[in-house]
Amino acid sequence: xxxxxKLGDFVVVSNRDVRGHMRTPSxxxxxxxxxxxxxxxxxxxxxxAYGGNGLPxxxxxxxxxxxSHVWPDYKGTLTDTVDIEIYEHWLTPAS
Amino acid sequence: MxxxxxxxxxxxxxxxxxxxxxxxxxxxxxxxKGILTDKQIEATIKEMEARGPALGARMVARxxxxxxxxxxxxLDGSAAxxxxxxxxDGTRLIVVENNETMHNLIVCTLCSxxxxxxxxxxxxxxxxxxxxSRAVKEPRAILAExxxxxxxxxxVRVHDSTADMRYLVLPTRxxxxxxxxxxxxxxxxSRDSMIGVRTAKQAES
Numbered sequence: 001x002x003x004x005x006k007l008g009d010f011v012v013v014s015n016r017d018v019r020g021h022m023r024t025p026s027x028x029x030x031x032x033x034x035x036x037x038x039x040x041x042x043x044x045x046x047x048x049a050y051g052g053n054g055l056p057x058x059x060x061x062x063x064x065x066x067x068s069h070v071w072p073d074y075k076g077t078l079t080d081t082v083d084i085e086i087y088e089h090w091l092t093p094a095s
Numbered sequence: 096m097x098x099x100x101x102x103x104x105x106x107x108x109x110x111x112x113x114x115x116x117x118x119x120x121x122x123x124x125x126x127x128k129g130i131l132t133d134k135q136i137e138a139t140i141k142e143m144e145a146r147g148p149a150l151g152a153r154m155v156a157r158x159x160x161x162x163x164x165x166x167x168x169x170l171d172g173s174a175a176x177x178x179x180x181x182x183x184d185g186t187r188l189i190v191v192e193n194n195e196t197m198h199n200l201i202v203c204t205l206c207s208x209x210x211x212x213x214x215x216x217x218x219x220x221x222x223x224x225x226x227x228s229r230a231v232k233e234p235r236a237i238l239a240e241x242x243x244x245x246x247x248x249x250x251v252r253v254h255d256s257t258a259d260m261r262y263l264v265l266p267t268r269x270x271x272x273x274x275x276x277x278x279x280x281x282x283x284x285s286r287d288s289m290i291g292v293r294t295a296k297q298a299e300s
Contacts, residue, residue, distance in 0.1 A: 023258045025204050027231070039187070042259045059260055062189075067253075068233075079250040085258035089238050 003059045009035045010094035021049035024090045032094045033065040036083055059088040147215035150181050151263055152284035156277045159268040183212045190266045200253050200291035201262045202230035210261040215231055231255055239252055241292040264291040271298040
């Protein structure tokens with residue numbers, strides 16, 4: 001499997017305004033996180049949900065975000081995190 | 096006036112919410128078109144109802160007494176479940192471990208993804224908007240409401256199951272349980288402790 005990102009890479013979640021069966025929650029768009037693990041490749045739910053075959057498969061990553069970055073008013077510690085599964089086509093390298 | 100045409104069980108559509116009606120309509124279409132039979136649907140429902148937190152509790156208790164199993168469980172949850180005769184079809188299971196510096200919490204903010212193969216059907220609160228939105232934004236407040244108070248020395252790690260993975264928390268083994276049998280340990284592993292909203296039950300002294 002060829003993937004655009006590897007463990008430890010910093011990535012930014014796209015802020016596409018698209019409707020339909022997206023598996024990228026809106027609260028995480030435009031946020032920066034780090035690749036926690038590669039999960040394998042899976043059929044794309046954005047077409048699979050509408051009778052398509054979901055191909056080509058998309059690499060899926062688990063991306064870890066610091067809660068204090070995701071929620072400016074977060075009440076917790078600076079080390080608290082949220083891990084989210086995100087498909088590759090939603091990610092760009094963090095500059 | 097008598098009527099003599101055959102039909103399935105009558106459902107009072109006025110008492111169902113929109114999506115419940117849709118679900119019934121889809122089920123009727125699937126059977127009318129011969130894609131599924133009522134028997135197949137019944138069998139699947141039975142199979143789903145037969146699964147429950149006892150399966151996950153077995154995995155947790157085994158991990159507590161067998162460090163090699165624990166290692167395999169954390170490396171590949173699906174394979175470790177299947178090792179105990181618990182099939183995990185379709186999705187992949189990731190097991191996350193709680194310890195003295197880390198507490199894991201599972202949520203699905205987009206819908207209500209849940210490790211049904213391991214824990215059965217999710218509790219109602221897990222599917223409610225309140226839990227789904229707050230667990231990710233104010234996990235420590237949610238945990239406190241479940242009676243789980245964590246000091247700042249413990250990092251809270253929320254897992255939002257947005258896609259093809261499913262999650263199970265491996266709770267910390269309660270103190271005072273050294274030498275306990277697997278069967279006895281299983282009693283301490285609640286469903287909530289495997290979602291991460293609570294810790295495992297404490298050993299009664």
